Amino acid sequence: MISPMASASGVAIVGVAMSDRFEPRTELPPSELVYPVVRDALADAGVSMDDVLSIVSCSQDIYDGRTISSMGVNEVLGGYLRSESKVAGDGLLALLYGAARILSGEYDLTVVVAHCMESISDLHVVENAAFDPYIQRPLGPDDTVAAALQAGAFYRASGLGPGDAAEVSARASEHATRNPRAFRATPHTAADVAASATVCGPLRELEGTPVTDGACALVLASPERAGEGAVWLRGIGNTTDTFWTDRDITDTGALRRAAETASAHAGLTASDCEVVETAARWAHEQLMHLPALGLDAHADVNPSGGQMGGCPKYVVGLARAAEAALRLRQGAVNALVHAPSGIANQQHTVAYLSRERG
Amino acid sequence: MSEPRFPEEPLFVSAELTLRYRYGAGSEAAHYLEGLKERMAFEGTHCPKCERVYLPPRPVCGICYVGCDGWLPVGPEGTITGATVVEVPFVDPITGEQRPVPYGFAFILLDGASTNIFHFVDETDRRKLGVGMRVRPRFRAERTGSITDVEGFDLIREEGP
Amino acid sequence: MPDVAIVGTGQTDHKSRRDDVNIPELAREAVDRALADAGVTFAEIDAVCFGNMDLFEGLAENEHWLASTFGAEGKPLLKFNTGGTVGTSTTMGAYYLLKAGFYGRILAVGFEKQAEGNSQGAITTVGDPIWERPMMAGAIGNHAVMASTYVADSGVTEEQAAKVAVKARRNACLNPHAHLKLPDITVEQVLESKMLAYPLRTLDMCPTSNGACAMVMAGDGHAQKLAARPAWIAAVASAHDQSFQGDSPKRMSEMRSLIAVRERLYAKMGITDPVSQLDVAEIYEPQSYAELAMCENLLFCEKGGGGRFIDAGTPLIDGELPVNPSGGVLSTNPIGATAMIRVAEAAMQVMGRAGDHQVKPDVQTALATGYGGNAWSDALILTARQPSR
Numbered sequence: 001m002i003s004p005m006a007s008a009s010g011v012a013i014v015g016v017a018m019s020d021r022f023e024p025r026t027e028l029p030p031s032e033l034v035y036p037v038v039r040d041a042l043a044d045a046g047v048s049m050d051d052v053l054s055i056v057s058c059s060q061d062i063y064d065g066r067t068i069s070s071m072g073v074n075e076v077l078g079g080y081l082r083s084e085s086k087v088a089g090d091g092l093l094a095l096l097y098g099a100a101r102i103l104s105g106e107y108d109l110t111v112v113v114a115h116c117m118e119s120i121s122d123l124h125v126v127e128n129a130a131f132d133p134y135i136q137r138p139l140g141p142d143d144t145v146a147a148a149l150q151a152g153a154f155y156r157a158s159g160l161g162p163g164d165a166a167e168v169s170a171r172a173s174e175h176a177t178r179n180p181r182a183f184r185a186t187p188h189t190a191a192d193v194a195a196s197a198t199v200c201g202p203l204r205e206l207e208g209t210p211v212t213d214g215a216c217a218l219v220l221a222s223p224e225r226a227g228e229g230a231v232w233l234r235g236i237g238n239t240t241d242t243f244w245t246d247r248d249i250t251d252t253g254a255l256r257r258a259a260e261t262a263s264a265h266a267g268l269t270a271s272d273c274e275v276v277e278t279a280a281r282w283a284h285e286q287l288m289h290l291p292a293l294g295l296d297a298h299a300d301v302n303p304s305g306g307q308m309g310g311c312p313k314y315v316v317g318l319a320r321a322a323e324a325a326l327r328l329r330q331g332a333v334n335a336l337v338h339a340p341s342g343i344a345n346q347q348h349t350v351a352y353l354s355r356e357r358g
Numbered sequence: 359m360s361e362p363r364f365p366e367e368p369l370f371v372s373a374e375l376t377l378r379y380r381y382g383a384g385s386e387a388a389h390y391l392e393g394l395k396e397r398m399a400f401e402g403t404h405c406p407k408c409e410r411v412y413l414p415p416r417p418v419c420g421i422c423y424v425g426c427d428g429w430l431p432v433g434p435e436g437t438i439t440g441a442t443v444v445e446v447p448f449v450d451p452i453t454g455e456q457r458p459v460p461y462g463f464a465f466i467l468l469d470g471a472s473t474n475i476f477h478f479v480d481e482t483d484r485r486k487l488g489v490g491m492r493v494r495p496r497f498r499a500e501r502t503g504s505i506t507d508v509e510g511f512d513l514i515r516e517e518g519p
Numbered sequence: 520m521p522d523v524a525i526v527g528t529g530q531t532d533h534k535s536r537r538d539d540v541n542i543p544e545l546a547r548e549a550v551d552r553a554l555a556d557a558g559v560t561f562a563e564i565d566a567v568c569f570g571n572m573d574l575f576e577g578l579a580e581n582e583h584w585l586a587s588t589f590g591a592e593g594k595p596l597l598k599f600n601t602g603g604t605v606g607t608s609t610t611m612g613a614y615y616l617l618k619a620g621f622y623g624r625i626l627a628v629g630f631e632k633q634a635e636g637n638s639q640g641a642i643t644t645v646g647d648p649i650w651e652r653p654m655m656a657g658a659i660g661n662h663a664v665m666a667s668t669y670v671a672d673s674g675v676t677e678e679q680a681a682k683v684a685v686k687a688r689r690n691a692c693l694n695p696h697a698h699l700k701l702p703d704i705t706v707e708q709v710l711e712s713k714m715l716a717y718p719l720r721t722l723d724m725c726p727t728s729n730g731a732c733a734m735v736m737a738g739d740g741h742a743q744k745l746a747a748r749p750a751w752i753a754a755v756a757s758a759h760d761q762s763f764q765g766d767s768p769k770r771m772s773e774m775r776s777l778i779a780v781r782e783r784l785y786a787k788m789g790i791t792d793p794v795s796q797l798d799v800a801e802i803y804e805p806q807s808y809a810e811l812a813m814c815e816n817l818l819f820c821e822k823g824g825g826g827r828f829i830d831a832g833t834p835l836i837d838g839e840l841p842v843n844p845s846g847g848v849l850s851t852n853p854i855g856a857t858a859m860i861r862v863a864e865a866a867m868q869v870m871g872r873a874g875d876h877q878v879k880p881d882v883q884t885a886l887a888t889g890y891g892g893n894a895w896s897d898a899l900i901l902t903a904r905q906p907s908r
Contacts, residue, residue, distance in 0.1 A: 368539065384649070416762060420762065440667045440668035441664065441717075442660060442718075442719075443716065443717050444656050444657070444659070444715075445713075446657070446659055448655075448659075448660065449643075451643035451644075451652050451653075452652060463663075463664060464664060465668065476656075489671035505649065505654075
């Protein structure tokens, strides 16, 4: 892959905002969740919507119950007469596309917004729609079933087990409890996890992620627009594996490759990063992903509480970048951000953020 | 490599996807629907910067990117800005039933509003339905505070001497 | 920031049904043809951009299911599903990724297999569930009301609109991929076809098609190795209207989003007289009246002059500015591919690969537009000359 990040150009993150604790807000339409987040990100960046010509949004139609789900939030995104396009996938893909719009030289500002309401639909049905329609969907699988199969296969292959995942979950809940922005407000112990209901063996209820709603927005800027205190996007990589049943679902080769791409752009490795935010919907996923990112499987990461602290699908990667950016503003120098997408984490996006432009 | 052999009849897998959503109506809806139910009246949201009055109501003026600052009455009468008579069957997305055809359908600019709504018009002869005609709403006798409390619009027909 | 070009295109032969292929196979046909046209294999592709309205086929996140179909394993894969504009949104996504220098060669794909699924059911969910859906009248009712506003503003006659319908289906006969080919179609036939919702008759409307389109796009340095005459993307623009279908005061005759993109493109390219400065236009016309309204908004003719424009013969395939020599959306509409087909057809004209519907041997400047949702307008200008040279 080619590395544009090493050139004179660069991409800065100058504004950050997220929904308040990603509380489920079934009584609101998406537009009323998205507007305050976009408005607050612009205010945080010190720019007006009048200065913005480019927006990248990210949402999934089947979750919103709305074909072209960006139309439902068009006006609050600032879409009127502006160039707004929508990607479908994890929010970090919108960051990739938004960064490309800045690096193309055509825009000096781009607002990137991801939004999703998990609370308004039957998640089992919408998740099932992503499976092969000919030979898989009729069996009724959903994301949880695929995650459970992956967890079982991973434990057999690695020698790690539910106890290790329970520790990850407990630590995540502690971090979330200390993060005023996180949904989870009470910690639990590894013993609590082991005692919680079996959702789909070997997965227990407490090691998963609660249902949440909300949006996250970042304001991206070119170096000319970025002021003091900007956080720099130093590198970003995305790699897709084959569909889950066409591969070994314990294999993390796609993640390793995405991480290598980002690392080569950034001139940074995981060990340079004080902050690591990696999305994992179930605790075992973190045990799988950390070694592929160049870290110990049991490393203490996700100071925000991570996805397990409560964050909607499709928003979660962008929210990890937002949390990392906020910690960089508070004094950390480098951050590693990661989110997967697709059944059994088929696709991965990895990014390096830094206080230093590099 | 040998040619792929297709069966006599192509094989199809049938599936039915039932998607249920709870769509939040939002902060404007309660006020607006109460107006329909209690007063058979319409109100739109006002932009303090460009002074547009929006129907359907919305919290933000997308042109100015500022919050709307309140409600102003609009209508109840209005003017047709686009009209058709639909003759092709269509499944009503709310009831799942075929809507009986033909039926009149129009863009209507209620007096005082800056944007059009669309609604049914009680006229099925397209030669009698046109841009510029005046209409008034027809409310249901039994209203529940729902968007369908407005059944449709009737042409305001000139009464002869 | 390298210049970006289209260096190969491929389409299926678009049809009412394709029972002989499943969904991955349908998409793969166009992919294989695009790769062959560009003279590359999957090994030379760095990333994949894919657009499709998965909900129309009752699917979700289908880019993951289709990763192998697009040769995307081990590579970046971005998915778009922006409705009618999805083909141009996908193209633009690929354009920005290449212009940023992230990748050197991208495969862009769009398709729809509308016979398998409930497009109408999914399309009703375009409407706002609280404010619009209970009063919706389907795509045809919606388009008919919009067309009636244009009739009122311009005085365009049904004969003039019928001439657009005739042009499209006759042009389609020169395009091996087009769906609806009607060599003997006449204005009388259009006017005798069933009235669906005034003023739209059956032959004024686009068909529902099953088909796919793919393009190989490349950055400066790569493009020149893959095509003798790349179709360079010289300008792109995109704009929206507001939230609801009735928000625009004059939805057709003054389409605010299309006027905005026109102003940006023409300013960037120095276009003051589009009829003489553009060699061909592939515009996204969902129905016959819309094509004339769009020509007005694009300044191909004066405001209110759409009817006179078609009467004068200017947009015919042998006219001064051929509009939709491919047959346009009126002849072919697999929604996930349709806007990309506009770009591919414009690219084929610039590259000299449009065969029987090539408008002239040397096409220097082509316009392609996408349209969808609530007056979402995309537009691109393709040139034979490399932009930065």
